[in-house]
């Protein structure tokens with residue numbers, strides 16, 4: 257800064273000595289004992305999953321073995337806060353109560369009225385802090401009635417407003433500017449600090465007018481900017497205005513509530529990401545003390561890094577990040593975006609979705625503190641939410657729907673970078689799709705990622721609708737044989753099984769042709785005439801070609817009792833079909849939320865119970881006839 261002398265070397269040494277490096281660094285990331293008197297944590301300067309950032313308090317040094325950065329407490333502040341060397345020394349001096357003297361200014365101490373001696377960062381923090389106090393004061397004025405009403409309507413009383421430092425930016429053009437100029441802040445400081453801007457006439461005007469304001473603090477608790485909400489209908493600005501990018505305020509890393517939440521985020525290994533200032537307030541008041549929100553920008557990669565450094569536990573990242581999203585389309589889109597961007601930690605990423613689209617603030621107003629805590633407690637893994645959201649667009653009760661849904665969801669699983677997690681997700685997806693096992697899903701994902709399998713030979717791709725169950729296909733063959741050979745016995749029980757219950761396309765076509773010809777029970781002719789009637793209704797060439805063989809090949813009945821055999825056969829056929837239906841309903845249940853869709857859930861559950869019951873009785877009938 258112009259006109260400022262160099263800080264005396266002795267003072268710099270004193271600042272270094274009095275600033276505990278583990279405390280200063282510990283404000284930005286979670287440090288754990290690493291043996292030999294060192295501490296380690298996740299490096300704030302590069303993205304990493306296991307800690308290679310080490311601090312040695314006895315020597316006052318830090319070093320990252322991942323990216324190679326390192327230094328002392330001053331260089332840490334320089335890097336993390338993007339400050340110059342002297343600004344960093346000044347910041348640390350302020351905290352350690354060290355009075356700095358400058359070499360060519362006659363040794364005037366800081367804190368004295370001479371502004372030139374004070375570093376820019378400290379000045380900007382001071383200006384923002386003074387502005388916050390001014391706004392708080394204004395909240396009591398008559399003009400601020402709409403702001404007080406806004407807070408009261410959302411269940412925030414006066415004490416809460418004080419606690420969170422809520423304030424009011426008054427009308428007029430330059431109330432704050434004049435106030436801060438009166439306190440000795442320069443025009444340049446007000447502009448650089450994001451508190452005022454130059455009007456077209458060259459004079460300074462306040463950045464915020466007639467708005468409810470929240471002070472935004474950095475992780476150490478310094479006020480670095482504001483969020484301001486529109487209150488008046490004739491306010492032409494957007495709903496929310498924020499401090500612009502300044503040397504203090506970097507929106508890509510700023511998190512509202514971080515100074516309040518950081519201790520519990522580290523302690524509980526959980527961070528809750530909400531969307532607005534009132535949501536952060538509601539969460540903290542409701543006991544969800546790990547809530548933060550990004551300010552005036554989407555929650556992004558750098559925000560996540562800030563949280564991860566606090567969540568680091570022992571040797572790895574184990575904490576969870578819970579996003580609250582509206583249940584609406586926008587919220588789902590946000591979740592999908594998060595999924596697409598945040599792959600490495602997908603296993604530790606959760607979503608808490610309020611089915612009625614309430615945000616935490618509305619939820620607290622309508623249903624109280626416990627409802628907010630419940631919302632977070634009911635979180636689901638992000639991957640599951642994304643799969644469910646995607647599957648919602650398909651009719652999974654049809655084969656075509658399931659095939660299309662697998663086509664769409666397999667690429668999502670293929671995106672999951674943590675390979676160890678994929679099998680479990682594949683199993684989960686198979687369950688949701690109502691597939692008998694995860695093989696189809698695993699194969700599909702493997703093909704998409706181009707990975708071979710070391711453990712077993714690569715399987716030949718096969719269509720999803722055909723589960724290769726030789727036993728089932730054999731039963732199908734026997735069933736259509738019976739329908740062609742002894743329609744009078746196969747009769748109603750054959751007709752009760754729909755053609756789509758057959759996994760073999762040829763047998764399915766034969767079953768459909770039998771139905772089209774009037775059904776086995778309705779067969780008025782037998783032998784060749786019946787076969788001809790069925791053939792007429794069978795458009796599938798390959799199936800038609802087999803008709804004679806099927807009509808001729810002896811049934812595998814044990815002994816001479818065709819009636820008992822055919823009845824058991826049909827029961828077995830129905831059982832297989834029922835078991836498949838059970839998988840479909842189970843999949844549907846897994847995709848449902850028992851709380852949100854209680855009625856549908858109970859209906860499906862009842863259906864499942866009925867099907868299970870039916871399967872049991874069919875199994876008895878089938879084994880009774882098929883086992884000698």
Ligand SMILES: [Zn+2]
Nearest residue numbers: 299302320323
């Ligand atoms: Zn590093």
